[in-house]
Amino acid sequence: MFMATLVLTILGFTLGSALAFAAKVFAVAESNPIVEEIEAMLPNSQCGQCGFAGCKPAAEAMADGSADPTCCPPGGRALAERVAELLGIDINTLGESAAPQLASIDESLCTGCTRCYKACPTDAIVGANKQIHAVIKSACTGCGKCLDACPEDCIHLGAETPDLHNWQWPKPMVA
């Protein structure tokens, strides 16, 4: 009886110590791997539209649940679903994702100051000194950094206007 108790106690203590040791030695020192995975999915333009200082803080917030997967407007619905899948969140419980925005420059006001294209994190604005600038739609994430940089207030954000090439059938309303 006493022997058995002793053996078990020693066994338990040894194994417990081993576990504690392993936890110390093999601890994952870096950040949560899920955060890194989410961060890799994000645009990494550090645009701040989500309300966080950059994409890494946003990824951390998404991973610990304090931010919604839908909070990234440039990523849109597709990104929200991928993040939700990674985090094991039911896609159907996600709210509406913010519609992707595009910047556009009012040519009549643009003075060609070049500030906006220096601010653009994706080099989506082209132009030269004292020449009218233009936005490359396919590269614009709608982050809005150019808006802050523009001294003439001639840049606007707006949803993409539908045309014959990108028009889609809406979802039918049925009972």
Add this chain to the structure above:
Amino acid sequence: MSGAGLTITGRAAPHSHAGSSVDRIMLQVCLALVPATVFGLYLFGWPALLLWVITCASAVATEALCLLLQDKPLSRLRDSSALLTGWLLALTLPPWAPWWIGAGGAAFAIAVGKQLYGGVGQNIFNPAMLARVALLVSFPVHMTTWVQPDLLSSGAPGPWAALDIVFGGGIPDGVTGPTILGEMKTAQGAGTVSELAAGSFNWLDSLTGSTAGSLGETSELLVLLGGLWLLALRIISWHIPVAMLGTTVLLAAIFHRADPAHYASPLLHLTSGGIMLGAFFIATDYVTSPSSKTGQLIFGAGCAAVLFAIRAWGGFPEGVGFAVLFMNAFTPLLDRYCKPRAYGRNLRGRPTVARTPARKVR
């Protein structure tokens, strides 16, 4: 001119329609039930008529109530799916059952069997069969008290006597008797099925329906007629009925050949109980049967296998309801794994490879 935005000038194609409608289909199924029903009412008289009316009315009223409670348009009643459910349930009840069996059963079928799942098209189990089985296990005595069809005897109840039977709950003595399947269950225990078949079983009577049994199930012939009409109208396809009847015959033949004393002949199986109604009207219920043809064949065969097992070895003499409900549970599975082969794909869903691949020449 411009700036029209997202105005949709019309629905997507097609801009034409075959003209079929759910209302029409349901009504046609009801019509197909008319011959068997009329015969059953003629056979079992006024009490049966009262029960039929009560059951159908209860089904429609319950549907209306559920629609009201859910704020759904009452116009949905027009599809007569509730009427059909009530009707089918009535046909499977003992013809002289008390009124609350019909009324309660129909209310259960619609409220629990259908509306709780989300209404028409959403239920997993056949509502009429769900109600029948619920009644059978809850009120085994009422649900197995069969009257002998006794058309011309002076003892046939008139309208007033019928009221007493249906609402008073008093079936006069001496008119009840066992069904052939009930007798068979007893005979199986005694190992005298072959004697029974030689004695009280007359397949012609059984086929035309002058036997004890449910209100509208006794005449396999008239039910078959209605079923064939539905087949001709292409409202149902042949897959489920043929698979179900074929499998029943096959199983019965094998076991009957092996041991006639314990197992009844295929003829007895085909002409008694609710098998025809089950094969043509209940198992073929759109909502609860698979959509693909392969799935339907498996579904029909499965129904028959369960039915035969219940009849041969189970505790109940008849098992169409149980069999169909059992297979209903497999419908989503069958729909998932018995997809038809798509054009340009093999059975496993992979794209086919051209048999003589065209070489790129330039």
Add this chain to the structure above:
Amino acid sequence: MSIFSPIRGGVHPEGRKGDTAGQAILTDIPLPARLSLPLFQQAGASALPVVQVGERVAKGQCIGVSGAGLSTRLHAPTSGSVVAIEDIVAPHPSGLPATSIIIEPDGEDRWQERPREDDPFARSPEELAEEVERAGIVGLGGAVFPAAIKLRQGRRYEIRTLIINGGECEPYLTTDDHLMRERAAQIVEGARLIQHIVECYEVIIGIEDNKPEAVAAMREAAAPFGKVEVKTVPAMYPMGSAKQLIQALTGREVPAGGRSNDLGILVHNVATAYAIQQALRHGRPLLSRVLTLAGGCVSRPRNVEALFGTPIEHLLEQCGGLRDTPARLVMGGPMMGQALPSTAVPVMKGTSGVLALTRREVNDQAPSPCIRCGRCVDACPMGLMPVEMAKFARADDFDGAAEYGLRDCILCGTCSWVCPSHIPLVNFFEYARGEMKQRRAAAQKLEYTQRLTEARNARLEREAEEKRAAKAARAAKKKKPARRATAKADNEASTTTSTEDCDS
């Protein structure tokens, strides 16, 4: 449904072709006051205008060149002057604006150059394919895929069989029927020219058996040529779909996700074959097409040959106008056509018909819940399960919908047509496909912008590094105290990205 059917599923909608069948194609339509030519008439990218407002153009003159990638040219259908390049309401269900070249005809109908009369069979296939491209020809059966691209694709494969599609299965439409009756010789020559271009072994002209006159005319025209065979197929919908016609004629199926080229088969529509013959034999670019004007609201239904850009209402006037306000105006057939916003829209290359349908013909009813009757499954010519696809599409589960065959769907409309619950199944599939496409595009853009961001960050770092190095080098040269220089360089580097002002 039938075991004797050469294709799977399919339906037999009421043909309603009697109104227009039997009347010759109306060709002498008076010129309208204006021709509006949308730049977006073909699958792929819009054409790019190469004329200016006020410029005079000759008939057949190229007024729009191919855009990037998949595209075709656009030509002036008659001589006149370009009065505007502006947005008009597109012949499209969205009613969105479409940039168009507006031409005011001068009534002279003056050709740009003398029509060519030499023997096209003496020319090389490459040259002929080039000519087809210059003629701006697209598939006239409805897909409006640039014909030259299809021919070039065909040349890269070993094509054995050319199928000329005369299986006009849409109700009401009789344009191909009439083209075959009246211009059989030209179609056969067009088919032989395509045969010459892709160097294939045989030509099969597949015609539905409800067009006996067309079959007879085509047989007669094809008789002198070996390896040009006219075969009939049972009349049913969607027999005119290329995949189904291939199956009916050869018993083979195009692999999912593949092309008919993979089977050594190339399919062209009869009207396309005719257009190719006109271009190669007579040097005429694609300027007009035959279309059916029909439907219960059209006073005198008729097939007309109309110049592109002609307003629909101008054509309807030639048919006695509308006798009633149509419940729906459709471009194309009733099964796959697109609803039109108004009769002011112009005829385009893909307009195979214009139907002004009555309420009864459309038979539009409010959808009711699905009862899972499986009619759509039985009717689907592609062997799919529309009921399940719609279920998943409705829940926005596009992967689930794809598992049940959303990608294989040819949007033929058979499922919606048979659905007793009147569920707009095709609409669900259009929605799901559009949404999938949009998400794919969004994901691609995300990846692209990620790359751009990385590249920019790398560039900024490199620039800062270079600047620092340059500064250090300069400092070393000027032999200034090292401490100050480094401090300044650091300061410079940190301000480089944000505050540097080039506005001097």
